[in-house]
Amino acid sequence: MSTVTFPEPHTRPDEPERDPAGSRLRRKLAVARHDLAGVGDRAVRDGHGGTDTVRGVTARLAHLHRVVHEDPSPARHRRISRGQRVLRALLPLLDGVVLWWFLIGVLNIDLAHPQPTLGVSVALAVLGTVAVAAWAGIVGEHLARFVDARRRLAWAAVDVVGRAMLVATAVVWGLLAAMMWVRVRDEVFQATGVVDVGGAIVAAALAAAVVVVNAYVLYLSWSDGSDETREAEALARALAPHLRARQRLARRVTELTERVRAKEAATRATDRR
Numbered sequence: 001m002s003t004v005t006f007p008e009p010h011t012r013p014d015e016p017e018r019d020p021a022g023s024r025l026r027r028k029l030a031v032a033r034h035d036l037a038g039v040g041d042r043a044v045r046d047g048h049g050g051t052d053t054v055r056g057v058t059a060r061l062a063h064l065h066r067v068v069h070e071d072p073s074p075a076r077h078r079r080i081s082r083g084q085r086v087l088r089a090l091l092p093l094l095d096g097v098v099l100w101w102f103l104i105g106v107l108n109i110d111l112a113h114p115q116p117t118l119g120v121s122v123a124l125a126v127l128g129t130v131a132v133a134a135w136a137g138i139v140g141e142h143l144a145r146f147v148d149a150r151r152r153l154a155w156a157a158v159d160v161v162g163r164a165m166l167v168a169t170a171v172v173w174g175l176l177a178a179m180m181w182v183r184v185r186d187e188v189f190q191a192t193g194v195v196d197v198g199g200a201i202v203a204a205a206l207a208a209a210v211v212v213v214n215a216y217v218l219y220l221s222w223s224d225g226s227d228e229t230r231e232a233e234a235l236a237r238a239l240a241p242h243l244r245a246r247q248r249l250a251r252r253v254t255e256l257t258e259r260v261r262a263k264e265a266a267t268r269a270t271d272r273r
Helices: 020-041 054-070 082-090 092-106 116-146 160-192 197-223 227-272
Strands: 043-045 051-053
Touching: 020 054, 020 227, 043 054, 043 227, 051 054, 054 227, 082 092, 082 197, 092 116, 092 160, 092 197, 116 160, 116 197, 116 227, 160 197
Parallel strands: none
Antiparallel strands: 043 051
16 A cells, blocks of 8 residues: 655744644544545455455445345355354265275275385375365355255256266265275174175165265255355455454544544634633
8 A cells, every 4th residue: 555645734944833743643644544445445355266356345245145135035045054064074084984994904904013004095095085075065066056945956957067966976975885885794704704684784774874974965065055155255254354454444533533623622722711
């Protein structure tokens, strides 16, 4: 921001300034007012990877709030609760555990005697967990455009990209369920020496649980508001420091204005004596 230079009071060299303290206060007030007026011209992220001014982003945020308020189906704009967000972040860790457990069996890792392959299995499990979680977020954000007022997916309205994403997601879930099935069956066989119906039921139940958990994570992803609410929250976060600066400057302008008025009143009272 450019520095503003204010002219000095017009006084003759042999004439002392009548109210130097008041002049300093007025200069400070002018600077504070200038800074306050310039807040609207500050650059800020616009939510689409570009930049805009605080004034422009504020107008965009007001437009988004108006769109959400006037939508005949406002429920689709609601965000999920904080607890559900925590679940959405933690449940994908189950996929990592399943994948790591599967890799331990595939790589024949002895946890009692760690080897370099243990680190490899952990790295692969973490990579798979991050990939699955990120994919669920991408798919959920895309499908959120086709959610009705009750947060249910309008299957008939889903586009080709969304359907392709769902097919790929189903394949991933099937692979995770298969990993759980194979690993549990192997553990049951090693423990009992036979593969009975009970072991198969346990393996099937755990495999189904993996699918259900991932389906719930995807549901939370597409139920977490709309494009408008997500953009509005991003813009609000970007505007927050500038709005705090505006409030701070507004308080300073108010304070300096009161001090200048008090100083002027005191000066007038002195002149009348």
